[in-house]
Amino acid sequence: MTHGLPVLYSFRRCPYAMRARLAVLASHQTCELREIMLRDKAPEFLAISPSGTVPMLLLPDGTVIDESLDIMRWTLSQHDPEHWLGVDDGGWIARNDGPFKRSLDRYKYPSRFEKVEPLAERAKALAILDDYEERLAWSRYLFGASPSLADMAILPFVRQFASVDTDWWDALARPNVKRWLGEFVSSGRFEAVMLKYPKWQAGDVPTLFGQ
Template sequence: MTALPILYSFRRCPYAMRARMALAASAVQVELREVVLRDKPPEMLEASPKGTVPVLVLPDGRVLEESLDIMRWALAQSDSLGWLTHDDQNLILATDGPFKIALDHYKYPHRYGLTDGTVHRDAALAHLAHLNTLLTRSLYLGGARPAFTDIAIFPFIRQFAATDAIWFATLPLPALQSWLSGLVGSDLFASIMARYKQWKVGDAPVHFP
């Protein structure tokens, strides 16, 4: 039997979410190893000493340590949904960079010595408004169907919205809210959010998707 790539993942990590969504869309099967972040397996740390998820270890020994690299690798194997037709790297970098920094300060203010995160929450609104404007032109950022850009950005917008769902629902961002609701409610997202127990050496392999 041919060895499968090994994916170290954590269910609630947004970076791991987007990697799993691309793997599911490509139907490229991997061995999934669910990680508990406070108890990282030595096997993962040996492959990727930086200790963050996701990590994909390929059968030839190559290691992909960045979620966007994992997404692009998976879709290079099979992209039947045409996700790679829309890969807006500038928009993704803006989300992964300034927006993610604001999100972390908003969601976890005490980590940064803040009383609350409202200043950073409000700073993130310009990015959300820009996404909303783009989404008034089409259902998804790349057109009528989700594509790479949507999936790369989506988990972070979901995390922002969930921090105060009642407040988020009051924002005048109907196109963005509809986009988010559709992705959260999609069969694809449901399929990648199954719960798995923490992986331990000797466990039977868990195949994903």
């Protein structure tokens, strides 16, 4: 561990880890980033991770935070210059992490589940996106002119949904959600959190992330 810095165990493509990195970046702080391969997890990571999943944040005092939203909230509680925590999301994040993620998984990975109709699951997820579509007709982000915790906690999953069948998505008439997602993936913020890092191994030179 780099002296005095939190350590973020992450995986680049994981939407949960992505939103944790977004919060670190927004907080203008620095952490040590350790890229974990999900199919070949470092034993040192498994030795301290309660769940064996990413993201996980190890604080300098040894405290472990292994839920992505808890990592976001802890990080932003240290410094929140964009005021992400100042907006009550009204349960929108819980809806994303519950019903939307459930349908997304069954749409994207139908072979992992029994008796799943992927197109029916896609329709369920799209119904949730339709609520975003209506809201985004009146504002740039879900809760106004600036991004909030809800936007940055939800967008990585919308991105994953859109990538399952890009031809279908490209033909879909949801201009406001597409604008919202398009601005996100074309932003410098997204580019910064999606840089590629080598798989971490104990003894590696620390990789610093943030600021």
